[in-house]
Amino acid sequence: MGGSGYAPRMPVRGPKRPTLATIAASAGVSVATVSKVVNRRDDVAPDTRAQIEELLRQHDYLPPSVRRAHGATTTVELLIHGRFGAYTTQVLEGIVEAGIEAGTAIVVGRLDDQHVPGTTPHAWARGLLAAGRAGTIVVTGALSTAHVDALAQVGMPLVVIDPLNLPRADVTSVGSTNFAGGMTATRHLLGLGHREIAYIGGPPSSGCNQARLHGYRAALEGAGVAHRPELVINDEFHYEVGRVAGAKLIDLPDRPTAIVGGSDTIALGVMEAARARGLRVPDELSVTGFDDTELATMAAPQLTVIRQPLREMGHVALRTVLRMGAGETLDSHHVELATELVVRGTTAPPPFS
Amino acid sequence: MGGSGYAPRMPVRGPKRPTLATIAASAGVSVATVSKVVNRRDDVAPDTRAQIEELLRQHDYLPPSVRRAHGATTTVELLIHGRFGAYTTQVLEGIVEAGIEAGTAIVVGRLDDQHVPGTTPHAWARGLLAAGRAGTIVVTGALSTAHVDALAQVGMPLVVIDPLNLPRADVTSVGSTNFAGGMTATRHLLGLGHREIAYIGGPPSSGCNQARLHGYRAALEGAGVAHRPELVINDEFHYEVGRVAGAKLIDLPDRPTAIVGGSDTIALGVMEAARARGLRVPDELSVTGFDDTELATMAAPQLTVIRQPLREMGHVALRTVLRMGAGETLDSHHVELATELVVRGTTAPPPFS
DNA sequence: ATCGGCTTCGAAAACTTTTCGAGATGGGCG
DNA sequence: CGCCCATCTCGAAAAGTTTTCGAAGCCGAT
CATH class of the missing domain: 3.40.50.2300 (Response regulator)
Known part of the structure; x- marks a missing residue:
């Protein structure tokens, strides 16, 4: 055939989706070892694991289970501090609403006095990652610095609603005025x-x-x-x-x-x-x-x-955590929604005036 | 090493966990086809798919993604009818508490006027299965017969708390006296x-x-x-x-x-x-x-x-749905917890008596 | 030194998913 | 009627992932 002839169908497609083999090659270990890191088995040396985790992040590797769930159902972990009350409920409702709209499932957990029991912060964060959570939202709660760090380390987005303790500047939060x-x-x-x-x-x-x-x-x-x-x-x-x-x-x-x-x-x-x-x-x-x-x-x-x-705060929190997960950069680390006075029946002029 | 000598380590272990090959053999199709059914690809004839699904159920096959989540984090879908209120909240709190104890994650969804939109009941049920839900709990809601059937068909346990419509005899429910x-x-x-x-x-x-x-x-x-x-x-x-x-x-x-x-x-x-x-x-x-x-x-x-x-009703509902998932037979399809009169300040003798 | 327990890792096996092409099917059209 | 083409199903093979099991190395205690 004339013209430029035809090249033997060069596989031109750009950066291929990384596989375990890709990671293994660049880390200089076997595929098996990388698989173990991905699946959080414990027979991997901490150093090796850290290095491979770093490479996994760099290459943007996604395990097949997560790939499958990708479009359909991302899930976000919601941690509620203390007892559930009317306040909590309304925020929850907002988050669930936004979740339905975004096709995201909300997992409700509890953040008791200190934290989720029995594990180290890092193990906890990796557990969340392993469970496929696209991010976590904390309502009202006080997350320890160690936990915040652990989440950051595994690349898990975090949004705090009405933080109880003064949040560090690098924690994104949603509140009101x-x-x-x-x-x-x-x-x-x-x-x-x-x-x-x-x-x-x-x-x-x-x-x-x-x-x-x-x-x-x-x-x-x-x-x-x-x-x-x-x-x-x-x-x-x-x-x-x-x-x-x-x-x-x-x-x-x-x-x-x-x-x-x-x-x-x-x-x-x-x-x-x-x-x-x-x-x-x-x-x-x-x-x-x-x-x-x-x-x-x-x-x-x-x-x-x-x-x-409160509902809007829930909406914003969910959308923010999803945006962070999508790698978008946020305009601000803290969003404040407007409060508003609603006059009803419990205020009146004082007795003698 | 005397005595009975040693046998060459017969692989005695009982009924092995079924693999795709097992299913494929008994269905007379290739492993690939079974895999496609499991992964809900669409290039499988409806008849073939139905047959394989039946076999998958019989053999109790679990895809690896679900297997992984099995011990660590089973999840239960919680569907709440209408708006979230104080009633809902307390039931939710009970369910989450029981979930923490059982190591089960609770994902909160909403059961709006009719149901989850845009899909057929069967697709919806399979979606829940694919998302790895071990069961579903409906609070207060009215699930259509088609949805109940669809859940039953994919073998998904269902528990209804305080059903709005009179439940069919074969739907397990939790209520109070x-x-x-x-x-x-x-x-x-x-x-x-x-x-x-x-x-x-x-x-x-x-x-x-x-x-x-x-x-x-x-x-x-x-x-x-x-x-x-x-x-x-x-x-x-x-x-x-x-x-x-x-x-x-x-x-x-x-x-x-x-x-x-x-x-x-x-x-x-x-x-x-x-x-x-x-x-x-x-x-x-x-x-x-x-x-x-x-x-x-x-x-x-x-x-x-x-x-x-209400909290206890949540506890019972969660434990029941997990028991159903574990294949235990229930004593009863309907559990009623005791109500109790709490006298406070809004009752007194009538004006003229 | 030697042993035994423990950790770490990879080769190979087992398992699953995806790709791609072959057969079957079923109209539409000459 | 016969041919062509589009579509649907399915499986062989390739690609990808996980698990098993044993080798190698590293202590610490004989």
Whole structure:
């Protein structure tokens, strides 16, 4: 045939998908050894394993099981701190929704006081990888540095929602504008005429609680109201905390006329404390919640709250973790969604004003 | 080395784990074809595929990807009906707890109005199998007969918690003693002196709602109290239903002095309706809830409820589905856990008695 | 030194998946 | 009717992966 003739069908296709043999050659070991690393068998020397893992990452090797699952079902591990509550539930719902849309399955786990038991951080991270998780999302929890490092080392994306401890700069996180929320709630109460305003919030170490508290303080300062330290109580985001701390505040000789709750549960606890003392909400005591979970609208009277877009936070978290897994670079390591004041039935002007 | 000498190490091990070759031989096809069936490729004739699938089931063949996941991480698919609420959350918590104990991962999905979209029931079931699910648990939901059949056909265990529609006899389910619960709640109110007792519950087609309603009726009959049909409203297990239906009942010329709620959310809606009309609970109206979710203890006053052991129901459901997967025969296709009356602050003697 | 236990690794075997082409089938068309 | 072509099925062979088992090396204790 004329023209340029025909070359014997050069296998022109570009960078072939790497196989175990590829990796084995460049590592100078046998295929069997590489297979063992991939399958996490334990008869491989740590050094050898590390080297091969590095090469696997460089070559972007995917084991066939993962390749098969690739398009159909990626899975993301979701770790929830402590007990499941209304807050958790709404975030979960958002994550599951986004997961359905993205064709991603959500595996729910628990991050108890410390972590998943019985294994080293690195073994844990590799376990997640072996189980085929495309990433992990932690809600509210405090992951140890070792665990964060282990995840990073195996290349597993991590997103934290409302981190309890102040996250390191290199951990991507999703939250809301807690400072603005704390400030808005307090300003709302100031605007109604309150001057003695208390704050009951979560753990002092919690980043989102600190932000809310500082928002509260900033609003007070902005209004020229003196800050009374005894009106601030930080403990946990629990109903019981609200009830006990609320009772303590109410029993103060110079009791506050309004209480900013760091969560809906705390606000409900405060309302119970008020009810137990025959104090009417909002006539004699104003209360605000934080989150706008289903609890807020089912309370009587319905809670005035700072709404956190919990479902959207779940959406964003999932999409972010998937994007990280896809190797996209993120615009920012921290996303904050806007909070919003929702005025309902637990705030009113103070008794004598 | 005397005595019996030594036999040349006969390979005595019993029924070997089946390989593709085993299946291929008994089906009279090539290994390649069997592999294609396992991997759901589409160049296999439907007849051939069906035959091979049957043999795969008979021989209990497990693809290597599933085998790997076997000991370490079995996963169970959890399908939740509709929106996530306090009820759902507590069941989920129970399932996750049991999952941690059993080393089983829980993937959360949603069972929207109809089902997972876009696929036939059989494809859906096979997808779950291919994804390595050891079983599925449905909470509250109504699975179509076709879906139940499809799951049965691929040998996937199924457990339903509190089925919305009356389950077929061959579907294993976990519930609680709803009839006894409805009766206990009503008897509690009768014992306080109430005679005009209403019932607001969920969907008429719902099995658990029917049981609760009949328990209510049985208690009334047992006490010789006439049944007033206008005091029974069935709709959905929602707060709004409680509020609207509660308002309707309160506005009745001959209004009831107590209302049995079919869920905590309904009871809270009723309380809101009462509050909106200036009716005090429990002094002027008694209300009972059903479930004992976190909503019950955070309400003001705290709800008197029939407690369902939701966490335990989750535990039982997970353990049951795993047992089914392990091929154990169950004692019973339906497990009912005991309900329990928890008296709190929303029930009291009627106004004039 | 020698032994025994232990770790690490690879050759070979076993197993699975994919590719590619051969036969069968079944219209459409001259 | 016979031919051609597209399509469907299937398997042989190639490619890829995992497992088994034994060799080699490395202690530490005789």
